[in-house]
Amino acid sequence: MAEIGEDELKKLEYLSLVSKVCTELDNHLGINDKDLGKFVNLT
Numbered sequence: 001m002a003e004i005g006e007d008e009l010k011k012l013e014y015l016s017l018v019s020k021v022c023t024e025l026d027n028h029l030g031i032n033d034k035d036l037g038k039f040v041n042l043t
Contacts, residue, residue: 017041 004012022037 014041 018034018037018041021040022032022034025031025033025037025040
């Protein structure tokens with residue numbers, strides 16, 4: 001198995017965070033929007 005580079009690891013961490021935010025938005029507000037999850041992470 002090839003080693004995962006630092007950039008790939010950061011991308012995976014970011015995607016994991018976006019997923020968690022999207023899950024929370026859906027659970028608490030009923031909003032299921034990946035773009036909003038990305039926006040929340042950038043602000």
